[in-house]
Amino acid sequence: MTLLVKDKDVVVPGEALASGMDYLPTSGTYREGDKVVASRLGLVQVDGRLIRIIPVSGKYLPKRGDVVVARVTNITLNGWVCDINSAYSSLLGMKEGVSDFIARGSDLTRYYNIGDSLMAQIINVTSQNMVDLSAKGPGLRKLGEGRIIYVNANKVPRIIGKAGSMVSMIKDATNCRISVGQNGVIWLQGTPAAELVAVSAIRRIEADSHVSGLTEQVKAFLDKNKVVA
Amino acid sequence: MAYNKRFDGRKFDETRPIAARVGVIPEADGSAMFSIGNTVAYAAVYGPRELHPKFLQNPQSGLLRCRYNMMPFSGAGSRVKPGGGRRAKEISVVTEKALLPVLNLDEFPNAVVDVFIELPQTDAGTRCAGITAAAMALADAGLTMKDLVSSVSVGRVDDKIMVDLSYKEESYEGEVADIPIAMIPGTGEISLLQMDGKISREELQTALELGRKACLQIYEVQKSALKEKFGVGGKIG
Incomplete structure (x- = not known):
């Protein structure tokens, strides 16, 4: 009772x-x-x-609908095998990868090469945790030059904040482009100094995610470390 | 000469000083340190991650893989051969079996959770210290667990029943029985029970009762070490 x-x-x-x-x-x-x-x-x-x-801890477990940052590790006949920072690899099928028509036997590296990163959505997870990705959808794209960091996947909701408030605050303060994957992989692009400030802000959120009043602390940190554009 | 007083002056139902810390290896997915007297165990957990070689993969459930290792300089003077021998292999297996009853790896088919237990300093009771540290490290790694596992050794030196034998006691000249046990504190179930030596049924029962009490003490230490990582609970040990 x-x-x-x-x-x-x-x-x-x-x-x-x-x-x-x-x-x-x-x-x-x-x-x-x-x-x-x-x-x-x-x-x-x-x-x-x-x-x-x-x-508060634990590896990322793929879930249908999650938007993740994936890295191409292999190319097969059907598409691209991607690492999604989890115990399971994932497959980005040819049809889901690009909207172009791909002729039989064409060179898939033209679209995604090994080592490329992309924002992708998990469209299916089987009972054996085989994962299918799609790169077609709003906000899903190939990620160009930038910096990739890995964070605890359980802290991602806190890094994004309510309706994206936290990550937008960092974006505005540092003028960086930031893509946060549900799998705890974060892609950033900006000036080197700005990237560093953004990374330390994210590390702070990760370390103090269970503290209340975090938004104010991060705001103060960003104000103190203003990046001059 | 009867063994009436313990070499280090402890009471017969008293363990050596205990200390525990969680998150000691930041690069690992989960980690913990546990020390009891001069025995120190570090455990690091990696995973769930992809399992290789592939033939070990189990599509029904994840696999727990433990490695127990005494460091070459850990003993009392003489060098322990590195690389793991028959003994290390056996202890790795019993450690797995002691931890499996609380773990649920069904969410991670075909994957593996690796547990590495290293002992930089040893003075008997190493498998127990290893299991206790590993249980904390597994919880720290965010795995689904029914409960923790707490472990301690009990035994008999001459006609006295006691907990947490030191190396000096284990190698006492008279009759000695050394019984490492591991317990699931919530239910009192025993997941490890081994013995070196001889003991009567009644003595074993007394010994297990002492062990149960000691395990509950160790459980409290494990609990507060895990909570301490988040800045709550007092320091113990």
């Missing part, structure tokens, strides 16, 4: 969160007898009767 922890508490796997049938276990939790128990390290979120864990 009672909650054994507070909202936003850090809990470890195996820790009892609530007793009684009033609370329901959702993601990151399970029921053991009459208790709701955490199954991941993270922050508790109590939403009415629902208890869930907001994970």
Whole structure:
């Protein structure tokens, strides 16, 4: 009947969160007898009767609909094999890769070569975690010169902010182009000095993502490190 | 000569001083350090990641792969041969088996979670320290786990039952039994139970009861070490 922890508490796997049938276990939790128990390290979120864990660590697990930054690692007969910073590689099919007509036997490196990065959307994930990508859609494109950094994929929502507020703030302050993938891969393009400021701002968000009042802190940081255009 | 007083003056149900820290290897996906007396274990977790060689891949579930290793200079003077021998291989396997009951790797078919356990300094109880550190590192790596695993050794020196034997006690001249155990604290289930030496049924029961209490103490240390990474909970050890 009672909650054994507070909202936003850090809990470890195996820790009892609530007793009684009033609370329901959702993601990151399970029921053991009459208790709701955490199954991941993270922050508790109590939403009415629902208890869930907001994970703070863990590798990216591909999810349908996610927009990710992918890197081409191989070219096959059917398309491009891409690395998406996860345990599973993904396939960008020929049809989903470009809208041009590709003649049989033509050179696929004309579109994406090995080592190229692109914004892509995950259009399908099978039960065995085989991943299909698409590069057709708004905002999906080949990424040109720039800098790529890897962050904890669980911190991506915080880096993007509510309706993109956080990342827009960094973009405006540094004049960088920034693409954030749900897989924790971030592409930046700007002047070298601006890129560095943007990277340290992102690193800050990543390190302090569980702190409240983060937006103000990042704003202060960006104000202090104004990049002169 | 009966063993009435422990070499280091501990009580029979008292462990050596314990310390734990999480996130000690920032490049790893999860990591932890656990020390009990002079035994120090580091665990680093990588993954879930692509599993090679490919024939090991299991389309039903992910694989847990542990490597236990004592560093060449870790023992009391004599050099431990590097590269892992029969003993290291066995301990790697029992470590996997001790950790698997709490892990759920069904979300990661065909993938692997690698756990590397390194011991820079050893004074008995290394597999237990390794398992305890690995459990914290796995939680730190964000894997789905039913619970943590806490581990300690118990045993008998002469006619005395005690927890957490030191190397000096393990090599005592009289009769010695050394029993490493690992426990899932939430349920009290035992996921590792081995023994060197001889012990009677009654003595084993007393020893397991002592071990259970010690494991619960270790569990509290593990818990606060994990929370401490996020700036909550007090320092223990």
